[in-house]
Amino acid sequence: MAKSAMKRFFGIFGKNIAAFTVLSLSLCLALLFSSCEGGAPAPAGTSAPASETASQTTASQTEAAQTEASAGADAPESQTEATSAPASATAPAPAQADSDEAASYDGKSIRISWWGNDVRTNMTNEIIDTFVAKYPGLKAEVEYSAFGDYFTKLNTQAAGGQLPDVMQMDYSKIVPFADSGLILNLNAYIDSGRIDLSGVGDTMVSGGLVNGGMYGITTGVNAPCMLYDPQVLEDAGVTLSMAPTWTEVYEVSKAVLAATGIKNAILGIGWENYIDMYARSLGGSLYAPDGKSVGYTAEMLAALWDLQLTAIEEGVAPEPGEYSGEVASIIGNKASWMIDAFTNQLAPYNESNGNMQLAMCEYPVPEGAIRPHTYLKPTMFWSVATTSGLQDLSADFLNYFTNDGTVFDVCGTDRGMPISAAVREYLAPKASEADRQIGEYLDYLADGHSSPIDPPAPAVMSEVYTEYLTVFEQMTYRQYSHDELPGVTQSLIEKMNGILRDAAAAEQ
Amino acid sequence: MPAISQKRAGSKPMGLAARLKKNNIAAGYMFIGLYVIGFFSFVLFPFLYSFYLALTDYDVLTPARWVGVDNFVKMFTADDLFWKSFFVTVKFAVVQVPLKLLVSLLVALALSKATKLTGVYRVVYYMPSIVGGSVAVAMTWKQIWDNSGLVNSALGQLGIPAVRWLSNERTAIYVLILLGVWQFGASMLIFLAGIKNVPSSLHEAAIVDGAGPVKRFFAITLPMITSSIFFNLINGIIGSLQAFNSSYLITSGKPLNSTLYYGLQMYRQAFDHFKMGYASAMAWFMFVIIVALTVAVFRSSSAWVFYQDEGR
Numbered sequence: 001m002a003k004s005a006m007k008r009f010f011g012i013f014g015k016n017i018a019a020f021t022v023l024s025l026s027l028c029l030a031l032l033f034s035s036c037e038g039g040a041p042a043p044a045g046t047s048a049p050a051s052e053t054a055s056q057t058t059a060s061q062t063e064a065a066q067t068e069a070s071a072g073a074d075a076p077e078s079q080t081e082a083t084s085a086p087a088s089a090t091a092p093a094p095a096q097a098d099s100d101e102a103a104s105y106d107g108k109s110i111r112i113s114w115w116g117n118d119v120r121t122n123m124t125n126e127i128i129d130t131f132v133a134k135y136p137g138l139k140a141e142v143e144y145s146a147f148g149d150y151f152t153k154l155n156t157q158a159a160g161g162q163l164p165d166v167m168q169m170d171y172s173k174i175v176p177f178a179d180s181g182l183i184l185n186l187n188a189y190i191d192s193g194r195i196d197l198s199g200v201g202d203t204m205v206s207g208g209l210v211n212g213g214m215y216g217i218t219t220g221v222n223a224p225c226m227l228y229d230p231q232v233l234e235d236a237g238v239t240l241s242m243a244p245t246w247t248e249v250y251e252v253s254k255a256v257l258a259a260t261g262i263k264n265a266i267l268g269i270g271w272e273n274y275i276d277m278y279a280r281s282l283g284g285s286l287y288a289p290d291g292k293s294v295g296y297t298a299e300m301l302a303a304l305w306d307l308q309l310t311a312i313e314e315g316v317a318p319e320p321g322e323y324s325g326e327v328a329s330i331i332g333n334k335a336s337w338m339i340d341a342f343t344n345q346l347a348p349y350n351e352s353n354g355n356m357q358l359a360m361c362e363y364p365v366p367e368g369a370i371r372p373h374t375y376l377k378p379t380m381f382w383s384v385a386t387t388s389g390l391q392d393l394s395a396d397f398l399n400y401f402t403n404d405g406t407v408f409d410v411c412g413t414d415r416g417m418p419i420s421a422a423v424r425e426y427l428a429p430k431a432s433e434a435d436r437q438i439g440e441y442l443d444y445l446a447d448g449h450s451s452p453i454d455p456p457a458p459a460v461m462s463e464v465y466t467e468y469l470t471v472f473e474q475m476t477y478r479q480y481s482h483d484e485l486p487g488v489t490q491s492l493i494e495k496m497n498g499i500l501r502d503a504a505a506a507e508q
Numbered sequence: 509m510p511a512i513s514q515k516r517a518g519s520k521p522m523g524l525a526a527r528l529k530k531n532n533i534a535a536g537y538m539f540i541g542l543y544v545i546g547f548f549s550f551v552l553f554p555f556l557y558s559f560y561l562a563l564t565d566y567d568v569l570t571p572a573r574w575v576g577v578d579n580f581v582k583m584f585t586a587d588d589l590f591w592k593s594f595f596v597t598v599k600f601a602v603v604q605v606p607l608k609l610l611v612s613l614l615v616a617l618a619l620s621k622a623t624k625l626t627g628v629y630r631v632v633y634y635m636p637s638i639v640g641g642s643v644a645v646a647m648t649w650k651q652i653w654d655n656s657g658l659v660n661s662a663l664g665q666l667g668i669p670a671v672r673w674l675s676n677e678r679t680a681i682y683v684l685i686l687l688g689v690w691q692f693g694a695s696m697l698i699f700l701a702g703i704k705n706v707p708s709s710l711h712e713a714a715i716v717d718g719a720g721p722v723k724r725f726f727a728i729t730l731p732m733i734t735s736s737i738f739f740n741l742i743n744g745i746i747g748s749l750q751a752f753n754s755s756y757l758i759t760s761g762k763p764l765n766s767t768l769y770y771g772l773q774m775y776r777q778a779f780d781h782f783k784m785g786y787a788s789a790m791a792w793f794m795f796v797i798i799v800a801l802t803v804a805v806f807r808s809s810s811a812w813v814f815y816q817d818e819g820r
Binding site: 152155156158159176177179182191319320321322459460462463466470473474477506 | 565568569570573589613654655672674675676677762763764765776779780781782783
């Protein structure tokens with residue numbers, strides 16, 4: 001019965017059943033192998049311009065540079081002039097691509113990925129829609145996630161040779177990605193003017209340089225800062241200077257606590273930027289320039305932690321686990337009157353904290369600082385994958401983001417202060433209160449209150465930071481007395497240095 | 509294939525297609541084909557490849573570098589967090605597995621009595637297991653045990669001061685264990701089936717002999733369902749040693765790494781530190797532990813597991 005039913009069912013395949021089986025099996029196998037070989041560049045579409053096809057190979061750098069040079073040569077010469085004189089009334093706009101070239105993207109799809117919150121995602125989707133609308137038939141595939149998951153995803157895609165055409169890149173990751181040949185050296189596109197940096201200061205984009213090649217175009221500039229609720233200080237009758245010392249922050253926090261009952265979270269947080277800034281003000285850094293040790297001493301760490309431990313003991317800082325909400329809304333929730341941030345986070349933080357107007361100051365430093373500690377940082381980069389089949393178009397997107405004022409009409413300063421002077425000029429009259437505040441802060445920093453940013457942290461930083469956080473957490477749970485801190489910090493630093501040395505040795 | 513053609517060597521020559529059709533072999537291969545391909549590519553290949561990776565240093569971006577047994581040496585001798593996470597997981601398993609067995613057995617017993625609402629109860633009690641592994645439930649659990657969550661509000665009503673369940677080194681792991689125990693539905697169903705399979709003649713005979721319900725449970729029901737206990741025990745051990753979700757989603761290993769499951773530490777090595785080789789080595793160590801435990805439980809089973817059909 002069952003057999004005849006089966007026979008009837010397979011009768012529809014007739015004599016071709018074997019052929020069908022073989023065919024379907026081999027199809028599956030072919031699929032399998034093609035996905036396994038993701039590391040190799042995908043074959044180029046036949047309609048792609050020859051220069052793009054050539055530059056897909058992840059060959060040696062010199063070879064890649066040559067191919068890019070030929071790719072850049074195709075770009076029309078006239079592009080460089082178009083953006084030089086923006087009228088303040090209309091948005092600065094990069095030159096349009098040739099119409100015949102635009103037509104060649106019909107049926108193609110450009111993949112763009114970034115990290116960020118919903119607000120950024122909506123804004124980015126909007127500017128990408130505008131971008132692809134310029135190329136008939138072109139589609140966009142967007143991928144986004146929270147920062148915590150972004151590089152997990154990107155590394156996995158890199159391993160499979162499936163990186164997006166254009167990806168948002170972080171200062172801490174651009175070196176390993178460039179060294180591994182995963183992202184494109186953009187020099188040729190910049191030289192040809194296809195990515196027009198004529199109105200951009202060199203210092204603005206230097207963060208994207210790796211061994212002399214530009215591997216990412218800075219999306220904007222920001223700087224680390226402290227955000228706080230000025231109203232609380234007023235209520236407590238105290239003031240805070242623009243570059244406070246830790247002692248000052250501690251004293252002000254005590255006064256605020258007494259007057260309002262609000263604590264200061266930064267006194268109980270083990271964020272590595274605190275010790276980074278602490279060390280920078282004394283001539284050190286988070287990591288030594290050779291990456292084989294940390295750039296601060298046990299004395300510095302012990303002094304900072306000693307103050308933080310006192311703050312926890314006296315209830316000026318929250319107990320560990322006392323606040324379990326979102327950090328972004330900690331001020332609005334009255335769990336802290338101060339929190340660290342980057343300048344481009346001001347507007348979102350204002351919003352998360354009930355549309356508060358937060359005030360801004362520098363990170364606290366120890367007494368006896370010998371140099372300005374705050375730095376200007378490329379907020380993030382746009383990079384192009386070497387495996388991308390649409391490198392010319394990707395370069396156009398980077399140019400669009402850098403030079404088109406309408407991008408910033410939508411995105412504002414979410415990815416930092418725009419790097420193009422023309423765009424900044426265009427935006428100035430319509431700047432929001434937050435933008436104006438950020439601009440003032442960045443001007444203040446540029447005026448002798450900043451020092452150059454340190455090189456990106458070594459790749460092994462996440463492991464080092466895990467050690468740091470583990471011991472810091474133990475400290476906040478009061479597992480060490482004040483007297484023990486010098487010894488604890490000393491052995492922690494030895495352990496972190498060991499990890500850094502091992503990693504450096506393994507690389508050679 | 510060659511074996512088949514040899515067998516048929518004596519019979520009259522047939523075309524390949526015809527032979528395949530006659531024996532329904534093609535249909536058979538087709539039915540298992542997708543599974544076999546899936547097994548080879550998504551189970552066997554990654555399984556073996558991870559063993560190779562365990563002997564390398566691999567950060568995803570640059571090619572794997574052979575380091576021999578370095579990963580294992582470092583794991584056993586120089587990694588505090590490896591041992592910390594291992595013992596956290598052992599503690600988790602030792603508490604959760606018996607507790608979950610007990611709870612699911614008790615609920616199964618309660619639901620084995622036929623009443624009008626039994627069906628409803630079974631669905632209700634099984635529900636947590638269907639949704640339990642999900643992110644949403646973990647987040648809900650987090651809310652319930654939060655500083656100002658449901659539990660603390662309830663305690664507050666009774667005049668008991670709030671406890672920071674999730675940031676107290678002593679309590680956090682038990683919040684996670686409780687979540688695991690609450691998802692008893694699958695093992696409950698298996699117990700229920702086992703209990704239903706106990707021949708009623710045994711109970712009737714015992715009742716005639718004057719045995720009470722407690723005596724009957726220990727003398728009849730419990731021995732008769734040892735095979736269900738055995739199955740649930742093995743599943744429980746493996747499941748708890750591989751636990752990941754609740755720690756990752758609710759506590760992220762905090763406080764003081766007291767909820768740092770082995771699975772979470774492995775994930776961090778792989779996807780935070782991008783040490784794929786090291787993470788693979790950790791995976792293989794846990795694999796060996798699980799195999800050893802499973803073999804031990806299987807060996808012991810002849811002493812305490814009773815099969816109605818004598819195991820045939």
